[in-house]
Amino acid sequence: xxxxxxxxxxxxxxxxxxxxxxxxxxxxxxxxxxxxxxxxxxxxxxxxxxxxxxxxxxxxxxxxxxxxxxxxxxxxxxxxxxxxxxxxxxxxxxxxxxxxxxxxxxxxxxxxxxxxxxxxxxxxxxxxxxxxxxxxxxxxxxxxxxxxxxxxxxxxxxxxxxxxxxxxxxxxxxxxxxxxxxxxxxxxxxxxxxxxxxxxxxxxxxxxxxxxxxxxxxxxxxxxxxxxxxxxxxxxxxxxxxxxxxxxxxxxxxxxxxxxxxxxx
Amino acid sequence: xxxxxxxxxxxxxxxxxxxxxxxxxxxxxxxxxxxxxxxxxxxxxxxxxxxxxxxxxxxxxxxxxxxxxxxxxxxxxxxxxxxxxxxxxxxxxxxxxxxxxxxxxxxxxxxxxxxxxxxxxxxxxxxxxxxxxxxxxxxxxxxxxxxxxxxxxxxxxxxxxxxxxxxxxxxxxxxxxxxxxxxxxxxxxxxxxxxxxxxxxxxxxxxxxxxxxxxxxxxxxxxxxxxxxxxxxxxxxxxxxxxxxxxxxxxxxxxxxxxxxxxxx
Amino acid sequence: xxxxxxxxxxxxxxxxxxxxxxxxxxxxxxxxxxxxxxxxxxxxxxxxxxxxxxxxxxxxxxxxxxxxxxxxxxxxxxxxxxxxxxxxxxxxxxxxxxxxxxxxxxxxxxxxxxxxxxxxxxxxxxxxxxxxxxxxxxxxxxxxxxxxxxxxxxxxxxxxxxxxxxxxxxxxxxxxxxxxxxxxxxxxxxxxxxxxxxxxxxxxxxxxxxxxxxxxxxxxxxxxxxxxxxxxxxxxxxxxxxxxxxxxxxxxxxxxxxxxxxxxx
Numbered sequence: 172x173x174x175x176x177x178x179x180x181x182x183x184x185x186x187x188x189x190x191x192x193x194x195x196x197x198x199x200x201x202x203x204x205x206x207x208x209x210x211x212x213x214x215x216x217x218x219x220x221x222x223x224x225x226x227x228x229x230x231x232x233x234x235x236x237x238x239x240x241x242x243x244x245x246x247x248x249x250x251x252x253x254x255x256x257x258x259x260x261x262x263x264x265x266x267x268x269x270x271x272x273x274x275x276x277x278x279x280x281x282x283x284x285x286x287x288x289x290x291x292x293x294x295x296x297x298x299x300x301x302x303x304x305x306x307x308x309x310x311x312x313x314x315x316x317x318x319x320x321x322x323x324x325x326x327x328x329x330x331x332x333x334x335x336x337x338x339x340x341x342x343x344x345x346x347x348x349x350x351x352x353x354x355x356x357x358x359x360x361x362x363x364x365x366x367x368x369x370x371x372x373x374x375x376x377x378x379x380x381x382x383x384x385x386x387x388x389x390x391x392x393x394x395x396x397x398x399x400x401x402x403x404x405x406x407x408x409x410x411x412x413x414x415x416x417x418x419x420x421x422x423x424x425x426x427x428x429x430x431x432x433x434x435x436x
Numbered sequence: 437x438x439x440x441x442x443x444x445x446x447x448x449x450x451x452x453x454x455x456x457x458x459x460x461x462x463x464x465x466x467x468x469x470x471x472x473x474x475x476x477x478x479x480x481x482x483x484x485x486x487x488x489x490x491x492x493x494x495x496x497x498x499x500x501x502x503x504x505x506x507x508x509x510x511x512x513x514x515x516x517x518x519x520x521x522x523x524x525x526x527x528x529x530x531x532x533x534x535x536x537x538x539x540x541x542x543x544x545x546x547x548x549x550x551x552x553x554x555x556x557x558x559x560x561x562x563x564x565x566x567x568x569x570x571x572x573x574x575x576x577x578x579x580x581x582x583x584x585x586x587x588x589x590x591x592x593x594x595x596x597x598x599x600x601x602x603x604x605x606x607x608x609x610x611x612x613x614x615x616x617x618x619x620x621x622x623x624x625x626x627x628x629x630x631x632x633x634x635x636x637x638x639x640x641x642x643x644x645x646x647x648x649x650x651x652x653x654x655x656x657x658x659x660x661x662x663x664x665x666x667x668x669x670x671x672x673x674x675x676x677x678x679x680x681x682x683x684x685x686x687x688x689x690x691x692x693x694x695x696x697x698x699x700x701x
Numbered sequence: 702x703x704x705x706x707x708x709x710x711x712x713x714x715x716x717x718x719x720x721x722x723x724x725x726x727x728x729x730x731x732x733x734x735x736x737x738x739x740x741x742x743x744x745x746x747x748x749x750x751x752x753x754x755x756x757x758x759x760x761x762x763x764x765x766x767x768x769x770x771x772x773x774x775x776x777x778x779x780x781x782x783x784x785x786x787x788x789x790x791x792x793x794x795x796x797x798x799x800x801x802x803x804x805x806x807x808x809x810x811x812x813x814x815x816x817x818x819x820x821x822x823x824x825x826x827x828x829x830x831x832x833x834x835x836x837x838x839x840x841x842x843x844x845x846x847x848x849x850x851x852x853x854x855x856x857x858x859x860x861x862x863x864x865x866x867x868x869x870x871x872x873x874x875x876x877x878x879x880x881x882x883x884x885x886x887x888x889x890x891x892x893x894x895x896x897x898x899x900x901x902x903x904x905x906x907x908x909x910x911x912x913x914x915x916x917x918x919x920x921x922x923x924x925x926x927x928x929x930x931x932x933x934x935x936x937x938x939x940x941x942x943x944x945x946x947x948x949x950x951x952x953x954x955x956x957x958x959x960x961x962x963x964x965x966x
Binding site: 184185186187188189190192193194201208217218247248249250298299300301305 | 708737739740744760763764765920924934935948
């Protein structure tokens with residue numbers, strides 16, 4: 172890949188009320204005044220590495236080639252967990268090596284993975300609790316300026332990957348889960364369009380969640396009356412259970428992790 | 437209008453915890469790397485088209501001439517509702533045609549309105565649930581690069597406008613409503629300074645809200661003691677009911693839509 | 702200091718759901734199209750001047766030299782409180798003169814302080830309730846373009862400073878307070894590393910908060926088992942009480958202002 176496009180994205184569990192995000196941006200601009208910093212989200216649940224991995228995996232491809240994706244959900248800050256940068260065909264990633272790239276690595280091959288061990292690219296003083304400011308943001312800024320990854324540390328090959336919950340498919344059944352609930356209360360399952368299509372083979376189906384059944388997949392929320400439940404393929408590429416004009420999570424009383432079953436016949 | 441200034445604003449009901457906003461920004465930068473993207477707000481209540489229309493109408497004029505305002509509150513995504521772009525004397529707007537421009541169109545004349553029907557300016561694949569990413573953000577980015585609106589589709593003349601709640605004025609009375617409550621609990625009414633001035637004609641007045649009366653309009657919150665109620669002309673240009681150092685909505689137990697009456701004598 | 706680097710930071714109590722922040726940014730871009738605007742936070746508690754002063758004081762140094770820091774927590778808007786700009790060795794500040802710079806001024810010397818009295822640098826119309834939009838943002842934009850501070854008004858020397866809560870140290874005891882609680886529920890005290898080191902003089906210590914005791918300071922949250930309490934030096938530079946993988950504020954039932962005592966022997 173050529174040098175970066177100066178775009179750095181941020182995904183963290185730092186929220187909006189603290190100064191953590193702002194201070195990271197200041198540090199980036201200190202190193203690369205041309206950086207264009209884009210927030211993906213800072214509202215990952217505190218320390219929810221796998222939740223962050225899912226949202227990073229769902230968003231990174233929508234950015235220009237060469238973007239540096241900076242992900243800091245870092246419950247192990249200060250411990251022996253490694254700090255890494257990873258180059259794929261189209262992107263750079265900078266993150267603690269704690270599984271934050273699990274969804275990315277399930278889709279893209281690693282071209283280069285480096286442990287961040289060269290303090291020349293860190294802030295002069297490293298705190299015990301905020302490597303986002305002291306290590307990750309400065310390194311992302313240097314990468315966005317074109318610093319060769321080799322300068323940052325040694326190659327590593329044993330990146331941490333967390334297990335990703337995948338649906339179980341048998342001839343007449345898909346057993347799956349709600350893996351994400353968005354702001355609108357839409358229930359995002361882990362059933363991708365292609366998994367569904369291959370398992371279904373044009374047969375009728377019934378989607379069961381809690382005590383409700385759905386037997387059609389719509390193309391728009393408004394294809395059912397207001398307040399009614401529907402299935403639809405979400406912008407994440409997965410089957411979504413929604414309520415037209417309403418909040419499916421609240422209506423059904425469903426939380427992340429809830430089971431979803433599809434019977435086929 | 438000459439070509440855009442590369443500024444694109446965003447107003448949506450997408451919130452901060454999802455990736456929707458970040459992904460739209462990535463898509464914009466893919467098309468126009470020079471874009472300067474400014475968030476107006478993403479905290480419109482889910483699917484509250486008219487609430488979003490009010491806040492867009494209250495903010496668009498504060499941006500430089502040529503700004504592209506991108507508004508996506510889109511409960512009808514995937515249905516037959518049109519996607520449009522509108523040019524006024526000073527701005528471009530990109531939005532579903534669902535009333536999101538009601539307040540803008542009450543103030544500014546339309547120079548050109550186009551239905552977005554040319555898929556050359558969309559993402560190659562259009563999802564069923566997220567036209568913000570697949571249609572609106574790419575089109576806004578193309579407009580910000582100077583693409584002539586005519587390239588985007590056919591002219592339309594029958595834009596959707598939702599009714600705007602206006603006060604009823606008689607000789608001795610203004611009957612109005614709280615149309616917005618801001619973060620501080622200030623109650624923004626739909627009584628503009630000019631409507632108030634014309635109706636009042638220098639007479640004494642009593643503003644009634646719930647069981648409280650106010651008979652003066654102040655120039656600063658601190659003109660009344662801490663904890664006391666006052667009337668003031670808000671930065672929205674409308675009469676505001678506030679509590680110095682406090683939260684009028686909580687203190688009075690008032691919600692959006694509450695009646696406000698002014699008697700004149 | 703040479704002219705600015707075009708970076709303007711924002712710290713306010715305006716929250717995310719209103720248009721206040723977006724409108725300020727539009728106004729800045731009207732005056733300085735090259736401005737790079739960075740949010741520090743907008744989630745200061747409404748009207749909490751001293752809380753904002755602490756977070757500004759904890760973040761301003763992480764930005765490039767020449768940055769213009771714009772702080773608007775302004776309960777006195779419209780009253781006689783002054784609007785000011787202050788130049789220190791490395792930064793510019795624009796803010797109401799209400800104590801918002803208390804922490805900055807405790808650390809940095811003032812090179813120049815000016816009362817903003819020249820309306821040429823304001824919006825043409827000044828509202829009663831939103832000087833962030835009408836005065837502070839335009840002035841910050843002008844400063845970021847290199848306008849000499851002298852043009853903005855007259856020099857002042859009697860800036861408002863609010864008392865900063867400092868720990869009381871005796872030979873065998875530090876009596877201090879929780880002055881900030883971050884998103885993770887970490888309890889930030891006002892005991893700096895250097896105050897602690899000087900008072901301690903290598904002796905054993907016991908930190909008491911509520912009915913709990915801690916007698917070691919760790920270098921990583923993960924040095925204690927999940928769910929256990931620890932002391933650590935925070936990224937703010939102060940002693941922090943935390944729970945590994947948990948929320949100390951919730952676990953202990955502690956709020957901002959709670960006492961913390963360290964006994965030394």
